[in-house]
Amino acid sequence: MTNTFLNIDKVTKSYGAVRVLNETDIAVQQGEFLVLVGPSGCGKSTLLNMIAGLEAITSGEVSINGRVVNGVPPADRNIAMVFQSYALYPNMTVRGNISFSMEMHKVPKPEREAKIAQVAELLQITHLLDRKPGQLSGGQRQRVAMGRALTRDPDVFLFDEPLSNLDAKLRVDMRTEIKKLHQKLGTTIVYVTHDQVEALTLSTRIAVMYGGDVQQLGTPDEVYHNPANMFVAGFMGSPAMxxxxxxxxxxxxxxxxxxxxxxxxxxxxxxxxxxxxxxxxxxxxxxxxxxxxxxxxxxxxxxxxxxxxxxxxxxxxxxxxxxxxxxxxxxxxxxxxxxxxxxxxxxxxxxxxxxxxxxxxxxxxxxxxxx
Amino acid sequence: MTLRPARILLYALLALFCVYYLLPLYVMLVNSVKPLSEITSGGMMNLPQAWTLAPWKNAWSEAQVGVAATGLKPYFLNSFAMVIPAVTIATVLGALNGYVLTKWRFRGDTILFGLMLFGCFIPFQIVLIPMARSLGFLNLSGTVGGLVFVHVVYGISFSTLYFRNYYAAFPTELVRAAEIDGAGFFTIFWRILLPNSGPIAVVCVIWLFTNIWNDFLFGASFSDFSSQPMTVALNNLVQSSTGEKEYNVHFAGAIMAALPTLFVYIVAGRFFVRGLMSGSVKG
Amino acid sequence: MAAHHALSTKARLRVLLPRIVLSPSLALVAIFVYGFIFFTTYLSFSDSKMLPSYGWVGFENYKTLFSLRMWDIAVTNLAIFGILYIVICSVLGLFLAILLDQHIRAEGFIRTVYLYPMALSFIVTGVAWKWFLDPGIGLEAVMHDWGWTSFQFRWIKDRDMAIYTIVIAAVWQTSGFVMATFLAGLRGIDGEMLKAARVDGAGTFAVYRRIVIPQLRPAFLSAFVVLAHMAIKSYDLVVALTNGGPGTATAVPSTFMYSYTFTRNQMGIGAASAEIMLLTIAAVIIPYLWSELREDPR
CATH class of the missing domain: 2.40.50.140 (Nucleic acid-binding proteins)
Structure with missing residues (x-):
């Protein structure tokens, strides 16, 4: 496997006797946009959390950019993550939120300022920098959450259902923005959602998950037109096949x-x-x-x-x-x-x-x- | 808008109960500012004919409490010297415990929490004997420091309960985000959790303050004349059988003992009620 | 690919640090709650008198305890006090909560008035009621002064009635808290459901009896647990109001324990009585804690 950037190799997850993720192999190339899609409880968020280092891996290996990261704390994996609730620190301003990670990594102040300005420009949130998250709308919070992730220049971007708290119209707009951002930056992205439309529009490849197994891994076109089984056929597309x-x-x-x-x-x-x-x-x-x-x-x-x-x-x-x-x-x-x-x-x-x-x-x- | 008879009855009942709850306070207040003779002649409910602050002065600095005629002042100060450090230490420990028990969960943490929680409910009679001996062993017998220690030990259960329930509702995603951002255990606590803990810290401080200030059992068991808290001194003042009973002085003393907690209640009643409500374990 | 799953020092610290932070508190609780319970339990089986002593006497102390007239009085008093206290507080608290729930004016003020006794020390409450109920200067004297010379109210001096004065003072102090618990429960009930009941034709009384009160079960439960454990622990109020008297008429287990352990130098018996108190509270609390914590995820 030459070009594999993020490699998920025979990874499983159990809580005690309960296995929530069966042996899973996914190899992600650099610059790919992989979407993990499935109904709740299918194991997609567990898998994402294991890539992030927020949950321990029961067996198997995750490697990022050639380095096995089992046991490496999240902060040292060079990843960035956007959460469903955005996870903005309510007591800090937008600037504080974006800057926090760089502060933790001891980036000098002038460099931080420059990076904040650049990211804010990119996401058009410059005018919001001195506000608190509580004063922002859902879409603005979403942008700030992405801005915070962008400062890291991460190897891998992780998105955990980032659009599910937005109303329908905004969801479509932000979907487009994320797609554009990916095209502009070319960073590898792993994106979790339960929304099959999001999966089909955003991804370069989709892993459809159910019951702790990857049911099908393929391009949006393959998954849509040539579903591997009845679950995938029924899950992808609306109205269903x-x-x-x-x-x-x-x-x-x-x-x-x-x-x-x-x-x-x-x-x-x-x-x-x-x-x-x-x-x-x-x-x-x-x-x-x-x-x-x-x-x-x-x-x-x-x-x-x-x-x-x-x-x-x-x-x-x-x-x-x-x-x-x-x-x-x-x-x-x-x-x-x-x-x-x-x-x-x-x-x-x-x-x-x-x-x-x-x-x-x-x-x-x-x-x-x-x- | 005219009131229907049912509404009139409703307000009459509400007013009646207001009288019921305020009556003892009224009795304490009016009788603390009248001469003893007006009380003993059956005028307890009347407003004073001759207003006087002498009973207050007497209770504060002159009355015979136990062996010495010091008034309640030294004991009032003892109570503060006991309450402030005890509340501070118990709150800090409770906040850290609540943080660990909700954001850094590990196998068996609920059982550990349950075991800690049981400490809120034990009858303290069960620990009186060994605690008396342990304080002696620690050279803390009969000192304010000893009382601080005891109150911290048995206050932790409550402060942990408060912070755990509060932090349980605090989004764990924030902690995970901070971890990915590179913040460590204490940085997350200090920069993310604590700045958002204002309300529960107030609730916890008020609860501990009220409980520790109002404690009598530990004060009576583990203090001597130099370290007695206000409640014990007040009881000594009232129960002392020497000489004539100075009811007006007793009432003045009782109000003094009640003032700090009443003050807290009136200033921050909302938080006080929230603290009471958290008797439900899950919150 | 060479697997190296060994955790880095940093990762190991991430796992250990939370436990390290928790451990001082756990140690305090382990020693000063559970260790002490164990120690007192041992003493209750020992021949301790003025000081702890470790001679094993089996159930001797418990046998003596149950044959003591004062313990008998204490337990009876606790039963009378506990039942009346819990029942009256619950009924009064619920009644006041329903009154306050009728969209009245000045609700905040009235709530504050009903609840303030909870902020007072039981000693203060005891002093206030002790003199208010004292026949020489309190209610009886006042009534005589107002011309009702045949009025008699001397429960506090009456061996048979004194325990009820403790109920009066305790209810005064705590009923506001129960009111607040129920009021919070009432406010938590879905307003749309009440509207639906009105549409179904239920009157105010029926709405409360059939819909609202049955849904207050959790509030009843937490009020019961708090009241029951306060009743069993009550010590300060008895000391301040009657000091266990007249004679031993208002002795309760908590005053019994104190007096046998520290005044009468019968530490073994005192420890045995503390043990009984603990078991009584545990019988109420442990099922409650169990049911509250059980459904916790993981």
Whole structure:
């Protein structure tokens, strides 16, 4: 492993008999933006805290820039961390907060002043320097917290759900800023969130975690379009990927899937299943993203495999830009993303276009991806 | 706005209870400024006919307390000499303990805290005998220093309880952030925790001050005439059976003994109430 | 890659320092609470008289203790005092809290008045009530002076009634605290729930009886624990108000312990009585501490 900058090697974490993180390996390259995403209790924050040195590593090794840091105190790891609550010291001014770390590392005063000015400029918080954290808005606190982290010129930036305390609009703005900051500075970042949109927009790579295991480690595109298992498929994307039972059948000399509908069944081609000839007759779980199940006009016309079917509509929910149309497939309520002005009406048949080149199949028992 | 009958009854009840709670204070006050003869003739509830400050002067510097006619003044000073160091030391130790027990947790810390906490509740009779001997062994028998020591020992449980509950609600992320910033154990305490501990420090100081000032059992058990605190001296003054009972002097003395804690209560009542409320362990 | 997981000195210090800081306090508590409890327990099984002595006599002191008439009086008094004190304080405290919770004017002032006795020393309280209840100059004399010459109130001089004067003074001192506990509990109840109850058609009385008071359980519990342990420990008030008299009529375990240990030179018996007090308090406190600390994470 030549270029690995932050290496997580067979790391586990247990509290007594309870294991919260199973053996985990992640190799992060310099300049990467790795997002650890998963529901609460999946082990993502524990892993981040172990990288930071705030929690002891039960077994395995963490190394940063070629140095094993197990047992090295947080202050000596050359990392910086932005916390969910921002963790600004309430008794100090913004200047004091940003300067504190440099003070602790005995950086001389003129140098500190220069660095504060530079960071404040970068984050546009110069006018806030003499205020106390209590006088700042959520977004401003967020900037100060990042400013404090920036003064360190750290090897690795750690973010622990930094945007989850902001309101929706501000969250989007700050997300963009963090992305820009990463592009400008090029520092390695490990970022924890439970928000899959944040994960998809920010990261260069995502580790989807659940139950103490990394379920899938890959680029946003891989994770989104080729989920490794049903958990990843269901977790990433909103509305979630539709997962419903289907049967592998032979279709026009190729492979297709047979799906029950409200009125009977439909058969659709399944290009990903081309190699599943021996599986004909097998029950699978089919995964179709809402945007691959849409009105004919909205469908991706570059797709090699579009299929048009008329299906009855259960429910239409309008969200402004889109309409979410509920359709029964394999006995499950599935959601298609239609354009707002589509003709779909509750209780009536409507034209539905499936982009079957995007459909994936899972084993109902192991929940792993089949094709 | 006219008051409905129910509201009138409500206010009448509230006023009645005000009278109930204020009556003893009224009795102490008016009788401390009237001549003895007005009290003994059944006029305890009346305002003084002849106002006089003589009972106060008498109680402060002339009355026979125990063996000497010194008044309560030396004992009043003893109480301060005992309270100030005891409160200071117990508060500092409690703050450090609370800091460790919430921000530097380790296996078994809750049990240790529970064991410390039990010290708040023990009947002090259980420690009187060995403590009397230990103070002798430490050469602190019958001294103010001995009382300071005793009050520190049994005050730690309370101060630790207060600071632990307060720091438990203090965001641990701040401590972790400071650690990453490179601050050590004491720097974090000094620069991050302490500047934000104002309210609980006030609560703790008031609680300890009130408790230690008002203590009688330890004062009666471990002091001699040179080191008795105010409460013990007041009791000696009132219980002494020699001569005529000077009720007015007793009342003046009782108010003197009550003044410091009453003053604290009136100035910082909010914190006093918060201290009382923290009787609930988790806070 | 060569693994070197040995902790640096700094990292080891990070783990050790907190324990070092905690240890003086722990040592004090270990010696002066638990060591002393152990020592007194030993004395209660010894033949100590004026000074500690280490001859083992088994349960002799406890046998003597339970056969003593004064101990019998002390325990009975504690039962009377403790039950009345806790019940009256709770009822009065709850009643006052509900009165104060009716959006009244001058609430702050009234609260201050109800609670101030808590800031006083029991000795001060004792002195005030001792003379106020004294038939020669107090309430009875005042009533006579006002013309009600048949009025009699001499409980404090009455062997059978004196213990009730201690209840009166103790309730006066502490009921404000119980009021404050309940008031805090009342204020902690979700206002929307009360609105919902009103919408459901519940009147003020029903709201309190059916919704509010059942939710004050934690306040009742902490009031009970505080009152119970204050009742068992009460010493100063008895000394100041009646000094255990008339005769031994108002003796309680705490005055019994003091008098047997330091005045009557029966240290073994004194230690045994202290032991009984400790066990009584422990029976109340330990379950409480246990339930309070148990749910703590880790």
């Amino acid at each position: 539709n997962l419903f039972p289907a049967e592998i059948v032979s279709l026009n000399g190729g492979i297709g899937v047979k799906v029950t509908t409200a009125g009977g069944y439909i058969t659709l081609p399944f290009p990903h299943g081309a190699a599943m000839e021996s599986d004909i007759g097998r029950e699978i779980v089919l995964g179709v993203r809402p945007e691959s199940m849409t009105d004919p006009e909205s469908a991706d016309h570059d797709s090699p495999c579009l299929e048009h079917v008329d299906l009855p509509v259960e429910l239409v929910e309008t969200t402004g830009a889109d309409s979410f149309v509920t359709i029964l497939l394999g006995g499950k309520e599935c959601i298609g993303r239609f354009r707002a002005k589509s003709a779909a009406t509750e209780g009536q048949l409507t034209h539905v276009t499936f982009d079957m080149s995007r459909a994936v199949a899972f084993d109902p028992k192991t929940e792993l991806r089949l094709a």
